Amino acid sequence: MTAVFVEKGLALIGAIVVGVTTTVQLRNDWKNNFLDDQVTKLLLGLMAFGCVLVLLAIFGVLGPS
Amino acid sequence: MATTIISSPDAVRFRYDDVDHAYHEQRENRLTGIVLFLVSDVVLFSMFIFAYCYLRSSVPNWPPITQGGHQLPRFDTAFAEFNSIVLFGSGATMHFAMESWKHTNRPAFFRWLIATIILGAGFLGGQAYEYSTVSITWAGSTMGAAFFTLTGMHGFHVLVGVIFLCILGLQAQAGVYTGSKYFGLTAGTLYWHFVDVIWVALFFLFYLW
Numbered sequence: 178m179t180a181v182f183v184e185k186g187l188a189l190i191g192a193i194v195v196g197v198t199t200t201v202q203l204r205n206d207w208k209n210n211f212l213d214d215q216v217t218k219l220l221l222g223l224m225a226f227g228c229v230l231v232l233l234a235i236f237g238v239l240g241p242s
Numbered sequence: 243m244a245t246t247i248i249s250s251p252d253a254v255r256f257r258y259d260d261v262d263h264a265y266h267e268q269r270e271n272r273l274t275g276i277v278l279f280l281v282s283d284v285v286l287f288s289m290f291i292f293a294y295c296y297l298r299s300s301v302p303n304w305p306p307i308t309q310g311g312h313q314l315p316r317f318d319t320a321f322a323e324f325n326s327i328v329l330f331g332s333g334a335t336m337h338f339a340m341e342s343w344k345h346t347n348r349p350a351f352f353r354w355l356i357a358t359i360i361l362g363a364g365f366l367g368g369q370a371y372e373y374s375t376v377s378i379t380w381a382g383s384t385m386g387a388a389f390f391t392l393t394g395m396h397g398f399h400v401l402v403g404v405i406f407l408c409i410l411g412l413q414a415q416a417g418v419y420t421g422s423k424y425f426g427l428t429a430g431t432l433y434w435h436f437v438d439v440i441w442v443a444l445f446f447l448f449y450l451w
Contacts (some may be wrong), residue, residue, distance in 0.1 A: 184324040191327030198334045202341075212273050213428050216280075217337075220435035224333050227442035230450065231323050231330075239450040240319050 189235050196228030262423070269425050276429045280436050283399075287440055290395065294388040294447060305385055314378055314385055322449040325368035326441060329400070332361035333438035336407075340431045343414075346421055355411050358434065362404045369397050392444055399437050406430055 203221045206214060233239040298304050305314035339354035378386035410430045413419065419427055 181320040184320040188320070188323035188327045191324070191331055195327060195330045195334050199330075199337075202334070202337055212270070212277065213432060216277060216432055217435060220333075220432070220439050221337065223439040223442055224330055224435065227326065227330055227438070227445065230442065230446055231326055234319060234323050234450055239446075241316050 185235050188231055192228045192231040192235070196225055196232070199225040199228065265423055269423075272425050273428070276432055280432065283436065283440075287392070287395070287443070290388075290392050291443060291447065294392060297384045297388060301384075306383055308383065314383060317376065317389070317449050318372065319449045321368070321372060322445060325365055325372070326445050328361050328368060329365040329438055329441050332358045332365065333435055335361060336431050336434045340427060343419070343424060343427055348414075351414065352411065355407060355414075359404055359407050359411070362400055362407065362434075366397060366400055366404070369393065369400075389448055393448070396437070396440055396444055399440070403430075403434050403437050406433060 199221050203218060203225065206218055206221070209218075230239065303313065305316060307313050335354045335357040339351050339358060342348075342350035342354055373390075376389075378389065380386050380390040407430055410426055413426060
C-alpha cells in the first residue's frame, strides 16, 4: 500500500463526507436571506464545488495524466 | 416590530428575549464591513492569480523548462487532494459550530470549534511538509515564485484564521457572546469559509490545471 494510495483513499472518503455535508447544509440554509446567510450560501456552494474538484482529481478526470 | 421578527420561522437568531434594535443596526454595518474586507481580499488574490495565469501563458511548456534543459516537476497532486479535504472539512466543522451556537448548544459549539482549529492547524502542517519536500524554490523559477507567493499568502490567511478562531473560542468561553449577539462568531465563520474557497482556486491552478 503506497502513500499515494492512502492519501487518495482518505481524500476520497473525506471528499464524499464533506461534499454531502456541505450540500445538505446548503439546502438547509437555502431559505435564509440575511446578508451573512447569502454570503455563507455562496461560500458553501464553492466549497462543495471544491469537493467535486477533488473527486474528479482522484478519479483522474482532472489533473496530470 | 420585534413580535413580527420573533414570529418568523426562519429567524432563529431573533427568538431570544434580548432583541436590541440598536445592536442589530450596528451589526448590519459591521457585516457590510467584513463582506467588503472579504471582497478586497478576493481582489488581492485575483491580482496574483492573474499574474500567475499571465506567466503561465507566456511560456510554451508548463511546468517550464529550466536553462539547464530539464522540465520542472509537477506538484504532488495526491497529497494536495488530502490536504484540501482537511481544509474543506474544517469549513464544514466551522459551519456546524456556528449552527450549534445559534441553537444554544454551547458544548457542541466548542467541540466543533476545536475540531476546526485542529483541522486548520493540520492543513498548515501539511503545507509546511509540502514546502519542505517540494523540489522547486521561490527564486528558482516563475513557477516557484508564483507557487510560494500564492500558497504562502493563503497559508498566512489560514494562520490568521486559526489565531482568530482561538480568540473567538476564548471570548465565547468568557461570555462575550450571547444567544442573539454574536457578530464576532459570524465574522470568524465567514472568514474561515472564505479561506476555504480561496484554496479551491489555488488547488485547481497549481495541481489540476
